[in-house]
Amino acid sequence: MEFPTLGEHCQYQDCNQIDFLPIQCKCGQVFCRQHYNEHSLSGECKLAPEPKEVNLKHDDQIFRCSEKGCKKGDLPQMLCSKCNKHYCVEHRFHPSCPEIDDETMAAKIEQFEVPRRMYKEANKHLQEKITENIRKALQSSKKVQTASKVHLMRIKSKAVGPKQVTPVHRVFFSIKKPVDMKPKPVKIVKEEDCITNIETVTLDPDLKDTVAVFISSQWTLGRAIDGICDSCNIKNDNNKVGPVKLRLFRQLDNYCISPLKMDVEIAELLKTEVLLEGDKLVMEYIDSNILNDIDENAQLFLI
Numbered sequence: 001m002e003f004p005t006l007g008e009h010c011q012y013q014d015c016n017q018i019d020f021l022p023i024q025c026k027c028g029q030v031f032c033r034q035h036y037n038e039h040s041l042s043g044e045c046k047l048a049p050e051p052k053e054v055n056l057k058h059d060d061q062i063f064r065c066s067e068k069g070c071k072k073g074d075l076p077q078m079l080c081s082k083c084n085k086h087y088c089v090e091h092r093f094h095p096s097c098p099e100i101d102d103e104t105m106a107a108k109i110e111q112f113e114v115p116r117r118m119y120k121e122a123n124k125h126l127q128e129k130i131t132e133n134i135r136k137a138l139q140s141s142k143k144v145q146t147a148s149k150v151h152l153m154r155i156k157s158k159a160v161g162p163k164q165v166t167p168v169h170r171v172f173f174s175i176k177k178p179v180d181m182k183p184k185p186v187k188i189v190k191e192e193d194c195i196t197n198i199e200t201v202t203l204d205p206d207l208k209d210t211v212a213v214f215i216s217s218q219w220t221l222g223r224a225i226d227g228i229c230d231s232c233n234i235k236n237d238n239n240k241v242g243p244v245k246l247r248l249f250r251q252l253d254n255y256c257i258s259p260l261k262m263d264v265e266i267a268e269l270l271k272t273e274v275l276l277e278g279d280k281l282v283m284e285y286i287d288s289n290i291l292n293d294i295d296e297n298a299q300l301f302l303i
Contacts, residue, residue: 007019007020007021007022008022008030009030010022010030010031010032010035011029011030011031012031012032012035012038012039015031015032015035017032019031019032019033021033023036023075025039025040025045025047025048026047026048027045027046027047027048029045040062062074062075062077063075063076063077063078063086064086065086065087065088065090065091066085066086066087066091067087067088067091070088070090070091072088072090073088074086074088074089078092080092149278150278151174151278151279151280152172152277152278153278155172155173155174155212155278156172156212158212159172159212159213159214160211160212160213160214160231161213161214161215161227161231162216162227162230162231165214165215165216166216169216169217169218170214170215170216170217171214171215171216171217171266171270171277172212172213172214172277172278173212173213173214173215173275173277173278173279173280173281174210174211174212174213174278174279174280174281175210175211175212175213175228175232175280175281175282175283176209176210176251176280176281176282176283177209177210177211177232177234177283178234178246178283178284178285181235181244181285182244182285183243183244183285183286183287184284184285184286184302184303185302185303186256186286186290186300186301186302186303187300187301187302187303188290188294188298188299188300189298189299189300189301190295190297190298190299210280211231211232213227213228213231213232215227215228215266216266217265217266217267217270218265218266218267219265219266220262220263220264220265220266221248221257221258221261221262221263221264221265221266221269222238222262222263224248224266225238225246225247225248225262225283226238228248228283229246229283232283234246234283242288243287243288244285244286244287244288245285245286245288245291246283246284246285247259247283247284247286247300248281248282248283249281249282249283249284249301249302250275250279250280250281250282251279251280251281251282252279252280253301254282254301254302254303255299255300255301256286256299256300256301256302257269257274257275257281258274259291259294259298259299259300260291260294260296261296282302284302286300
């Protein structure tokens, strides 16, 4: 055995399996989780919890919280020192206790609220500082990639998306949702020389009013738009004939990502650096007639 000193053997008859998180009954015997419940329900141990306190469906919920409407339960019993009832951690200082006056209750609640407020303020200040530092660093196209990587680290922890997308294929972006379904004006550029140089624009690293999402690098652009709409609750009628269509734009320069070709893969867009993971993208509605009138070489930009 690699760790012979860790864990204890279950003392239930014919079990004897080693458990690294054993549960000890008040009688002194040690059990695995499964047999602790059986021991408690057997009625042979006078010190074990009464059968009514054991939940067979959720074996990790034994002692039910006494707070009205709370369904939480705990393995260890935590009795209120005033009313001698069990409460979960959240309702440890419960207003229903007749022995605790309003002033004492308010003081207890404030004791826990102060660290929360301090953390919230500190985190807000930190995010503002990071945002400002990124803005100062963005002076050339080379630094855009670095800024996107920093941006990526900030959105990964908040990202939402389909759980079936395996972690190895997940790519992350922050999405600015459309305010309404009115088509937004766009500029059509047919000559490459008319496109603004990327060095003259800057990335906005502010995450305010955006939703962090992840999609699969193996998806096509059309599937990615559908997935983003599902994650962000955006009305999507791209598969129907209608006056407007949804398209993705880079916040960096308002460039429309492949306005006509929806079967291009996200992996290809990342490879050619049309997209950078961590980019801030804008989802907007545009007039369907514009898409019908342009050729495949034309580029669209939000105005």
